[in-house]
Amino acid sequence: MSVSADRPEEGFRFSQLIYDTRYRSYTIQIFALIVIMLAFAWLLNNAVVNLERLGKTFEFGFLWETASYDINQRLIDYDSTSTHGRAALVGILNTLLVAVLGCITATVVGVIAGVLRLSKNWLIARLMTVYIESFRNVPVLIWILIVVAAINETLPPPAAYRGEDGMSGYLWESVFLTNRGFYIPIPVFGEGSTVVVVGFLISCVAIWFFSRWARKRQDATGQILPVFRINLALFFLPALLLYFIAGMPITLEDPVLRGFNFQGGIFMRDSLIGLWLALSIYTGAFVAEIVRAGILSVSKGQTEAAFALGLRPNRTMNLVILPQALRVIVPPLISQYLNLTKNSSLAIAVGYMDATGTLGGITLNQTGREMETMLLLMSFYLVVSLSISAVMNAYNERVKLRER
Amino acid sequence: MVQEHTARFVADKQIPAAPPPRSESGAIAWLRTNLFSGVFNTILTLLGLYVIYLVMAGITPWLFLDSVWNASSLSNCREIDDGACLAVINERWLQFFFGFYPDHLRWRPSLTFALLFVSLYPVLFSSAPRKLLILSAAYPLIAYWLIWGGSIWGPVLVAAALGIGFLIVQYGSRALANVMDEGVAFLTSVGLAIIAAVLWWLFLVVPLDDLLTSIVNIGLEPVESARIGGFLLSLILGFTGIAGSLPIGICLALGRQSNLLIIKAFCTGFIEFIRGVPLITLLFVASVLLSYFLPPDTEFDLILRVIIMVTAFASAYMAEVIRGGLAALPRGQYEAADALGLDYWKSMRLIILPQALKISIPGIVNTFIGLFKDTTLVSIIGLLDPVGILNPIRADQNWNGIVWELYGFVALFYFIFCFSMSRYSMYLERKLETGHR
Numbered sequence: 001m002s003v004s005a006d007r008p009e010e011g012f013r014f015s016q017l018i019y020d021t022r023y024r025s026y027t028i029q030i031f032a033l034i035v036i037m038l039a040f041a042w043l044l045n046n047a048v049v050n051l052e053r054l055g056k057t058f059e060f061g062f063l064w065e066t067a068s069y070d071i072n073q074r075l076i077d078y079d080s081t082s083t084h085g086r087a088a089l090v091g092i093l094n095t096l097l098v099a100v101l102g103c104i105t106a107t108v109v110g111v112i113a114g115v116l117r118l119s120k121n122w123l124i125a126r127l128m129t130v131y132i133e134s135f136r137n138v139p140v141l142i143w144i145l146i147v148v149a150a151i152n153e154t155l156p157p158p159a160a161y162r163g164e165d166g167m168s169g170y171l172w173e174s175v176f177l178t179n180r181g182f183y184i185p186i187p188v189f190g191e192g193s194t195v196v197v198v199g200f201l202i203s204c205v206a207i208w209f210f211s212r213w214a215r216k217r218q219d220a221t222g223q224i225l226p227v228f229r230i231n232l233a234l235f236f237l238p239a240l241l242l243y244f245i246a247g248m249p250i251t252l253e254d255p256v257l258r259g260f261n262f263q264g265g266i267f268m269r270d271s272l273i274g275l276w277l278a279l280s281i282y283t284g285a286f287v288a289e290i291v292r293a294g295i296l297s298v299s300k301g302q303t304e305a306a307f308a309l310g311l312r313p314n315r316t317m318n319l320v321i322l323p324q325a326l327r328v329i330v331p332p333l334i335s336q337y338l339n340l341t342k343n344s345s346l347a348i349a350v351g352y353m354d355a356t357g358t359l360g361g362i363t364l365n366q367t368g369r370e371m372e373t374m375l376l377l378m379s380f381y382l383v384v385s386l387s388i389s390a391v392m393n394a395y396n397e398r399v400k401l402r403e404r
Numbered sequence: 405m406v407q408e409h410t411a412r413f414v415a416d417k418q419i420p421a422a423p424p425p426r427s428e429s430g431a432i433a434w435l436r437t438n439l440f441s442g443v444f445n446t447i448l449t450l451l452g453l454y455v456i457y458l459v460m461a462g463i464t465p466w467l468f469l470d471s472v473w474n475a476s477s478l479s480n481c482r483e484i485d486d487g488a489c490l491a492v493i494n495e496r497w498l499q500f501f502f503g504f505y506p507d508h509l510r511w512r513p514s515l516t517f518a519l520l521f522v523s524l525y526p527v528l529f530s531s532a533p534r535k536l537l538i539l540s541a542a543y544p545l546i547a548y549w550l551i552w553g554g555s556i557w558g559p560v561l562v563a564a565a566l567g568i569g570f571l572i573v574q575y576g577s578r579a580l581a582n583v584m585d586e587g588v589a590f591l592t593s594v595g596l597a598i599i600a601a602v603l604w605w606l607f608l609v610v611p612l613d614d615l616l617t618s619i620v621n622i623g624l625e626p627v628e629s630a631r632i633g634g635f636l637l638s639l640i641l642g643f644t645g646i647a648g649s650l651p652i653g654i655c656l657a658l659g660r661q662s663n664l665l666i667i668k669a670f671c672t673g674f675i676e677f678i679r680g681v682p683l684i685t686l687l688f689v690a691s692v693l694l695s696y697f698l699p700p701d702t703e704f705d706l707i708l709r710v711i712i713m714v715t716a717f718a719s720a721y722m723a724e725v726i727r728g729g730l731a732a733l734p735r736g737q738y739e740a741a742d743a744l745g746l747d748y749w750k751s752m753r754l755i756i757l758p759q760a761l762k763i764s765i766p767g768i769v770n771t772f773i774g775l776f777k778d779t780t781l782v783s784i785i786g787l788l789d790p791v792g793i794l795n796p797i798r799a800d801q802n803w804n805g806i807v808w809e810l811y812g813f814v815a816l817f818y819f820i821f822c823f824s825m826s827r828y829s830m831y832l833e834r835k836l837e838t839g840h841r
Contacts, residue, residue, distance in 0.1 A: 029666040043697040122438035123452040137822035139777035343680035384678035
């Protein structure tokens, strides 16, 4: 809206609040703000009145009270005399555990399925289509229930491994799959193991520095070092050397069947395994489609151009195809990670004690503090989501096409 | 420049075409190129065949050859044959479809479902008669009345608010135009109409409903929410969520793209919050927390609370999908709309949104599919959707220990719905393709 020059300059008129686009936006916004604030005030007022009528307060003291329930899958020490706060922490760690495990396997499954779906092999491409469509179109909750049921129904009970003529485990009798869950060996860090661990960490740092140095050197001189092979050696050799020099301080403790159950080792409950597998193959189907779209988005001309320049196939892949495909693949991939993390809250349906199961489940029911527990639970998920999307935005910013 | 050719040999008769080599065409060639080209591919093919064999060998006898359709209990099933005990589906399918809806009233949800297709037809296919759209508009109220029953006056009075609002805008703006400016009169009357509708809903619907019911009692036998379950429930949640989330999602997307700082901040905050938390926590809020935020003693149906939460959840995702469509539209389209002198709403309605929505169809349908699948989560807060209905069935003494048949049946139901939705979206994409390639 332009103001014609010969129009006499007038003072502010009330009607300008509605007709003048400059002021109208303020009018609308202030009006909206008032409505929103009124709505919030109304909701909060209701909450205060309701809480008062029920004689409830709003405080987080219950987090330091004793939680008298047990959690059967945990990463840190916990027993029924621990506090609700610690129970929540155990739950949060359980959520993160299944999320991290799930993201890794979902990526592996998805990349393989996505690449195979593009395979020239007709049968394999069709099989992958069937896999992707059947997993994408059925709710994840049903898959979780099905996988847990499969573990419970098809695997033998721990007692089947008892005695001389019992079943034997897998991998030199150190892995036992039962209908209650999987028993796997636990690494025991003996005396002198710190040397090995520290050595390993140092070689990881060395790998990072070496890669940077090699890239700089290549930029400066054009010489290419076999970075991958050297890094591989750096990763394994020093740690292995130290391991044998220190006298093999890290050992594996196998689970052993005693009485009614296995002792020692790591116990992964059926619910954890089921949740993990179901989330991985479900999310894997989505990842496969993302990978396929990413690969298809790089035009064939790019490959041909790279070949015409004389690049060998693996360099073409690393330098031409992957950087362009990843730009398309990574953002939706990360939102799939986010979805997987949020879907892990379905653990409550199969009895895996994640944050929803502890904080939003038993703690809520025991203390009756719906407001506080839900607030904490939601903030936890919000923090996780916002950090994941911060990573995504940082990545997007880095690989964005610079144009104009 | 003409160049002279001196040929030593000129063919003077046509050589008859030879048949192509056997290995270059036909079934064998197809097999060679598509299944056995190279060692790696051959291994893959054999592996694939083995997997297919395993699955088929597992499923075929179990599901088709040895399955039992008529039995009274699981043990009875096992006595007859050792395959799938589909007798449980045979016995309980009505429960799967209607939950615990009263037996003699099942015609009502069935009719609702049939009407759903009639009212969806003009929305989904442009070849349908346009007059059917009236039915589509009235469908939500009809469906509500048919499923929950009760007096007809409640839904009618709720709908009447829209009519009253329309009348106020129509005549109010004309009457007010005499005393003030035309545009101001219009805005004022819209505001008045909204206030009138809210007041009508808050204070007048209930007494008027009672009054009208006492005069003319037209009604259906009421059905409690707790009795509604099964596929009926998931369809109710899914379709109301879908119908509600699209307009709200569009508004949120426009709000997030808008220049108005406060509105933008509010929309962004809402979207990020909803997308940041799992649906299950929102459902917990609906089941245990929402009543805290409502006036004391408000009775609020659990299904309704869940519908509100599910709609809000889907709206946030929808908003992001549509925002993608808005962002993907070339800037020239926005500038062209401004150049035509259209105001904000006109340019959005006539130029921007139709194109943005077309771009985002795949995402929109994906959100719908996701929403429909997510309705299974309500089983966790105790509603009897198809997953929730499994528990009472499995708790039954007769069917204790039955697993695969039930899960398979429910999974098949969701697969059919979601798969057809994704196929419809492909059809729509092809139909709306205007060829910018």
